[in-house]
Amino acid sequence: MTQTPWWQADRHADRRPVLLARNRIQSDLRAWFAAQDFLEVDPAALQVSPGNEAHLHGFATEAIGNDGQPRTLYLHTSPEFAMKKLLAAGERRIFALTHVWRNRERGALHSPEFTMLEWYRVGEDYTRLMTDCAYLMQLACRAAGTLRLRYRDLECDPFAEPERLGVVEALRRHAGIDLLASIAPDGTPDRAALARQMDQAGLRVAEDDTWSDLLSRVLVARVEPQLGLGRPTILDRYPAAEAALARRAPDEPRLAERFELYACGVELANGFGELTNPEEQRRRFQAEMDEKQRVYGERYPLDEDFLAALAGMPAASGIAMGFDRLVMLATGAPRIDDVIWTPVA
DSSP, X not given: OOOOOTTSXXXXXXXXXXXXXXXXXXXXXXXXXXXXXXXXXXXXXXXSOSOOOTTOOOEEEEEEOTTSOEEEEEEOSOSHHHHHHHXXXXXXXXXXXXXXXXXXXXXXXXXXXXXXXXXXXETOOTHHHHHHXXXXXXXXXXXXXXXXEEETTEEEOTTSOOEEEEHHHHHHHHHOOOGGGGBOTXXXXXXXXXXXXXXXXXXXXXXXXXXXXXXXXXXXXXXXXXXXXXXXXXXXXXXXXXXXXBOEETTEEEEESEEEEEETTEEEEEEEEBOOOHHHHHHHHHHHHHHHHHHHSOOOOOOHHHHHHHTXXXXXXXXXXXXXXXXXXXXXXXXXXXXSSSOOO
């Protein structure tokens, strides 16, 4: 059945209360960051690289110079590179509420253009971001006039203390898989070891699956549906091989200072203790682009200015939150398009 266009008056009237709640949440978020001595920044959307993760897809465009020569630029998939350059320049607490673009993504929880809330704390541990997340979920509910986050038939109490669950423990608990048994002491993943365990757990294994593919499958099938039910879940300490932009955990080099926030089975945020070693970052980016070339037949350039800036970037923690998803859950909206003022056709 064809859906009524969002711009028709009767449908807009139905959507308007949710959109006004979005505005209240946005206003209250900005006020909270200002009270925490954060500076709001406005990163440019056009970048040399859209990001260098294998399974993130950017939108490319052609910039014509004064000499008439074309140059490929990309709409950013995150303001991360630009914001870290600002940290290298001397800023210490910054946030951005900005539009980002990701290709090959469309669905109830995905829009090719959406709003990302991203913030950084210099000299503070990444666990401080977990506290931020807990408060921001509560703030969103207050602004929306509700006490619960909702998605479909699931609910989550943002005022309850979040569960902090390691990825290793999550796979053991929900899938019976010993993840560390498939990772060498230096962090190198062992595909065969993980494939054997997944086969025993009754999970599909394809011949061309990489270790990363297998981990993603078990997370989606067995773990994510169990997260953020009743109270928020912080899924913490991802394998280092799955955290291209994060520091390794000081007590376990196979793991990294990376967490994701879940409510009602929905991923809301992705946080890091930021990697600041440019040589290590270059190696990780090149490995990601090699995998992108293998799977999709393309690769994105590296932002050499970003790698140069990392050498001067102080120790920091940083996080990206899907603002539209936060609004969805605070208002109980079923689709991301319902909370975007002018959704992409």
